[in-house]
Amino acid sequence: MSGTLYGVGVGPGDPELITLKAARLIGAAEVVAYPAPDSGESFARSIAADLIPEAAVEVPIVIPMRVARFPAQEVYARASEEIGGHLAAGRDVVVLCEGDPFFYGSFMYLFDRLAGAHPVEVVPGVTSLAACAAVARRPLVARAEMLSVLPATMEDGARRARRGQGHAAAIMKVGRHLGRVRAAGEAAGALDRAVYVRHATLPQQEVMPLSDAPDAAPYFSMVLVPGNDPYAAS
Amino acid sequence: MSGTLYGVGVGPGDPELITLKAARLIGAAEVVAYPAPDSGESFARSIAADLIPEAAVEVPIVIPMRVARFPAQEVYARASEEIGGHLAAGRDVVVLCEGDPFFYGSFMYLFDRLAGAHPVEVVPGVTSLAACAAVARRPLVARAEMLSVLPATMEDGARRARRGQGHAAAIMKVGRHLGRVRAAGEAAGALDRAVYVRHATLPQQEVMPLSDAPDAAPYFSMVLVPGNDPYAAS
Numbered sequence: 001m002s003g004t005l006y007g008v009g010v011g012p013g014d015p016e017l018i019t020l021k022a023a024r025l026i027g028a029a030e031v032v033a034y035p036a037p038d039s040g041e042s043f044a045r046s047i048a049a050d051l052i053p054e055a056a057v058e059v060p061i062v063i064p065m066r067v068a069r070f071p072a073q074e075v076y077a078r079a080s081e082e083i084g085g086h087l088a089a090g091r092d093v094v095v096l097c098e099g100d101p102f103f104y105g106s107f108m109y110l111f112d113r114l115a116g117a118h119p120v121e122v123v124p125g126v127t128s129l130a131a132c133a134a135v136a137r138r139p140l141v142a143r144a145e146m147l148s149v150l151p152a153t154m155e156d157g158a159r160r161a162r163r164g165q166g167h168a169a170a171i172m173k174v175g176r177h178l179g180r181v182r183a184a185g186e187a188a189g190a191l192d193r194a195v196y197v198r199h200a201t202l203p204q205q206e207v208m209p210l211s212d213a214p215d216a217a218p219y220f221s222m223v224l225v226p227g228n229d230p231y232a233a234s
Numbered sequence: 235m236s237g238t239l240y241g242v243g244v245g246p247g248d249p250e251l252i253t254l255k256a257a258r259l260i261g262a263a264e265v266v267a268y269p270a271p272d273s274g275e276s277f278a279r280s281i282a283a284d285l286i287p288e289a290a291v292e293v294p295i296v297i298p299m300r301v302a303r304f305p306a307q308e309v310y311a312r313a314s315e316e317i318g319g320h321l322a323a324g325r326d327v328v329v330l331c332e333g334d335p336f337f338y339g340s341f342m343y344l345f346d347r348l349a350g351a352h353p354v355e356v357v358p359g360v361t362s363l364a365a366c367a368a369v370a371r372r373p374l375v376a377r378a379e380m381l382s383v384l385p386a387t388m389e390d391g392a393r394r395a396r397r398g399q400g401h402a403a404a405i406m407k408v409g410r411h412l413g414r415v416r417a418a419g420e421a422a423g424a425l426d427r428a429v430y431v432r433h434a435t436l437p438q439q440e441v442m443p444l445s446d447a448p449d450a451a452p453y454f455s456m457v458l459v460p461g462n463d464p465y466a467a468s
Contacts (some may be wrong), residue, residue, distance in 0.1 A: 009364070016255035019360060021243065023254060100364040108373035115371070122371065124364035124435075128252060130243070130334040137349070139342035141383065145274035149381040203360075 003030075003092040005083065007101035007111060009125015010047040014201035017126045018048065023096050025123065027053040033059035033079065034096040035106055044096040059083060059093075063106075071110070080113035081086075081089045087118045100125040104151070104172060108114055121154045128222060129170050131200040136207050138195060138226045141168040145227040152223075154179035168227035178217040185225065194225045236352045236355065237264075237326040239317065241335035241345060243359015248435035251360045252282065259291070259328050259357065260285040265320045267293035267313065268330040269340055277454075278330040293317060293327075297340075303326050310343035317344065321352045335361040338406060359468040366456045367436040370441050372429055375402040379461040386411035386457075402461035412451040419444055428459045 006025050011017035026048050029115035036042035042060060061079040063072055083093050100109040101122050133140040141147040146167040151175045170182050185194045198221035209224055240259050245251035260282050270276035276294060295313040297306055317327050335341040335356050345354060367374040375381040380401040386408045405415050419428045428444035432455035444457055
């Protein structure tokens with residue numbers, strides 16, 4: 001009988017923002033997999049570190065930084081084979097996912113390859129989006145407002161951001177695109193209400209007006225533009 | 235010395251989707267407040283019920299169904315006075331929020347009135363959006379895609395939904411607007427990939443293609459339109 005593949009959201013960074021269900025599944029895991037950089041610590045693993053049983057088999061999924069799409073897909077193909085082997089042998093596998101598994105996550109690459117042959121359960125987690133709004137103390141979206149979530153890496157991101165004028169927007173994965181995002185915010189007349197957040201809920205967290213943000217931002221940073229609803233700004 | 239106001243997300247419905255932090259704060263609460271209908275059970279309270287200490291003072295914030303904006307604001311004004319009294323007396327107050335406090339939540343009405351005078355901490359929670367994607371087994375948004383979140387109550391919701399064609403969309407609070415949402419999905423050519431979810435993560439949860447959804451939907455229901463990215467559809 002096949003084991004179950006669990007895609008488990010571990011939240012934005014603070015280990016206390018793991019759900020009770022995720023904590024239970026991680027604490028009982030026989031096999032734990034997680035994305036990892038080619039050097040240094042896995043962020044997803046670091047969030048859940050205190051919960052991983054000592055006896056668990058660990059499967060780091062090593063994604064070389066700045067690789068093109070197809071080599072990355074080879075990495076997931078190989079990881080799916082390894083994880084599929086554990087599942088076929090009847091062992092449950094818990095995949096740790098930063099934030100939420102299906103919100104800009106890499107879990108979908110394993111899901112696509114394994115869900116046909118094995119039972120899969122997805123355990124939603126707290127997204128970086130909710131975390132950033134909480135630490136920025138800005139209600140993100142209210143009542144009849146629309147929210148646009150767009151990655152800064154999107155080629156026409158600036159244009160699309162302008163379209164959402166008056167409504168709330170969140171720009172993800174800001175990184176080296178910060179200058180362009182700030183210019184778009186200025187052009188849209190949203191610079192006064194836009195907030196820059198990095199490393200939300202972690203000890204090194206920082207929140208500042210977008211106008212004060214540095215030009216070089218880490219990958220895990222976000223720009224929030226609360227809506228114009230009188231109740232969407234604090 | 236003032237107590238602290240905690241706005242605590244309790245997640246989408248499954249009590250196990252409460253975070254460790256929320257569980258700790260609720261379990262230690264002296265005063266617990268939550269939105270409640272004028273008859274029947276509070277949904278937020280029902281999610282956290284097993285964690286609320288017996289000795290806690292409970293403050294239901296009773297919102298009459300279908301009231302206009304200004305009477306509802308009177309309800310929050312009165313609740314803020316009551317909660318402000320507890321805070322001024324040095325008692326912490328935990329406000330239970332369905333999903334996440336700042337994602338279409340009513341917590342912002344208390345936050346606006348009390349954050350100037352008292353310490354406030356917002357604890358993010360799992361949104362209904364993440365929960366619906368998880369139970370529908372549909373990666374919500376991938377890589378360089380945009381996600382539009384829009385309430386079905388938005389007057390020009392159908393038009394805006396069409397604009398997001400090719401990208402992912404989530405239509406919240408579907409309720410009695412389901413027929414209109416389905417027509418908009420059909421007009422946008424998205425009916426084949428749109429999914430209807432109600433009561434996600436609760437025992438009575440249902441997931442079905444939008445084309446099969448009934449005309450009358452409960453308030454806590456959602457339509458997900460995954461993006462066109464080859465990795466955004468399962």
